[in-house]
Amino acid sequence: MNPIHQNRQALSATAVVTQLTQLNGDAAQGWKLIDGALEKTYTFPDFHATMAFVNAVAWIAHRENHHPDLALGFGRCTVRFNTHDVGGISVSDFFCAAAVDALLKD
Numbered sequence: 001m002n003p004i005h006q007n008r009q010a011l012s013a014t015a016v017v018t019q020l021t022q023l024n025g026d027a028a029q030g031w032k033l034i035d036g037a038l039e040k041t042y043t044f045p046d047f048h049a050t051m052a053f054v055n056a057v058a059w060i061a062h063r064e065n066h067h068p069d070l071a072l073g074f075g076r077c078t079v080r081f082n083t084h085d086v087g088g089i090s091v092s093d094f095f096c097a098a099a100v101d102a103l104l105k106d
Contacts, residue, residue: 004095008086010083010089011091016089019091020032023094023101039080041078042079043075050073054077057077060100064095064099068080068100
């Protein structure tokens, strides 16, 4: 397991806002804080591309042992990260969110 996921704690509200700003960057990539989780919806041209993305997210989740909630349909997938065992958002959520974003970088 990646050491970043060990001894994790819920981040303070200030730390969450700071990390969210860094994650989204100047391009405002679309991660939002919704109901205590980091959430972003990705769009794709078809179901096949959506499923390829979902499988890649599953690989990241398995590798990091940190699993998001996924909601998918034709041409879209919503990814939600929070850390259940700390009752909030941890550094693991931001780490994995950045890894998911990296799947689609040019």
